[in-house]
Amino acid sequence: MAHKQRLLTGLQPSGTLHIGNYFGALKPFVDLYTEYESYLMVVDYHALTTMRDPEALRAAIFNIVRDYIAVGVDPSRVVLFKQSDVPQHTELAWIFECLVTVPFLMQAHAYKDKVAKGLEANAGLFNYPMLMAADILLYDTDIVPVGEDQRQHIEYAREAASKFNNAFGEIFTPPTEKIFEGVGVVPGIDGKKMSKSYGNTIPLFGTREEITKAVMGIVTDSTGGRPETVYAIHALFRDAQELDVLYENNTNNYKALKEALIEDIEAVVAPMREVRNSISDDDVRTILANGAATAGERAAEKMQEVKARIGVTV
Numbered sequence: 001m002a003h004k005q006r007l008l009t010g011l012q013p014s015g016t017l018h019i020g021n022y023f024g025a026l027k028p029f030v031d032l033y034t035e036y037e038s039y040l041m042v043v044d045y046h047a048l049t050t051m052r053d054p055e056a057l058r059a060a061i062f063n064i065v066r067d068y069i070a071v072g073v074d075p076s077r078v079v080l081f082k083q084s085d086v087p088q089h090t091e092l093a094w095i096f097e098c099l100v101t102v103p104f105l106m107q108a109h110a111y112k113d114k115v116a117k118g119l120e121a122n123a124g125l126f127n128y129p130m131l132m133a134a135d136i137l138l139y140d141t142d143i144v145p146v147g148e149d150q151r152q153h154i155e156y157a158r159e160a161a162s163k164f165n166n167a168f169g170e171i172f173t174p175p176t177e178k179i180f181e182g183v184g185v186v187p188g189i190d191g192k193k194m195s196k197s198y199g200n201t202i203p204l205f206g207t208r209e210e211i212t213k214a215v216m217g218i219v220t221d222s223t224g225g226r227p228e229t230v231y232a233i234h235a236l237f238r239d240a241q242e243l244d245v246l247y248e249n250n251t252n253n254y255k256a257l258k259e260a261l262i263e264d265i266e267a268v269v270a271p272m273r274e275v276r277n278s279i280s281d282d283d284v285r286t287i288l289a290n291g292a293a294t295a296g297e298r299a300a301e302k303m304q305e306v307k308a309r310i311g312v313t314v
């Protein structure tokens, strides 16, 4: 059997997921990960560039692990771990920081955006791309599934690999990004892009009441009987032909259409919500401990090679 390619991605432990996140990021990951030897990492040290509330960070870590398992990630088929549990990530990041230049890091979008807004960037944010490069390169990753906004970071990882390889010999594989494009942008209840920063979301793991409230609030602007935003969201949950019949039979009956949408969302979300509620804190701890053991072993091996190459082993 051919050797499986290696896939790795990082998850920011922040906020509550919405259905835009589900169709734009979680579902595509679930559909993909078993074709690869997959690594899924909670990037808690990256989160520290912005978070200052330990209880909130801890809760967000538990949540993101539960979220991914609830949507169908099987922890026995992926190395699911937390970045801070594998110290080689920060160790390798330091080595890359010694190889790239300050002007190069100053071109990074996340840093530039912060400075452009007149905010003071911390040194962690400045070095963020090199920690991400270490995340990826430690595991000889071939494929990195990410959103479009992360494209530049993968270029930075390739640059770190090439800087190291040129200086010390070829030991790092240049990774390739895999940008999910299929679903496009899921609209929020106001018709703009659904985003937690716009407060226009339908929560993925909300209660039935919360989902109902959000759906009933969807704008019903239309150019001919069909409420386009309701329809666009509905199309994610139901086959197009069935949907067209439903919308033709209910022209201008927005309430009936929204009620149908609530049922269709519930049919997908209710089973996931149940799985999510069944996962205890201890289950999460066990999953992360197992993941850290596997990832740690591989990272330690790679780091030995790195250290020998740069000349710090005696």
Ligand code: ADP
Residues within 6 Å of the ligand: 020, 021, 022, 023, 024, 025, 146, 147, 148, 183, 184, 185, 186, 187, 188, 193, 194, 195, 196, 197
């Ligand atoms: P938000 O905009 O709510 O802050 P994030 O930027 O944290 O969401 O996005 C997390 C992931 O979910 C990314 O991969 C992003 O591409 C995807 N995503 C977020 N919002 C949408 C949306 N409205 N439609 C499709 N994908 C989305």
Ligand code: TRP
Residues within 6 Å of the ligand: 008, 009, 010, 011, 012, 043, 046, 131, 132, 135, 136, 144, 145, 146, 150, 153
């Ligand atoms: N920067 C990524 C984001 O904000 C998260 C991330 C950190 C990541 N390390 C990674 C993604 C490694 C892919 C691979 O979404």
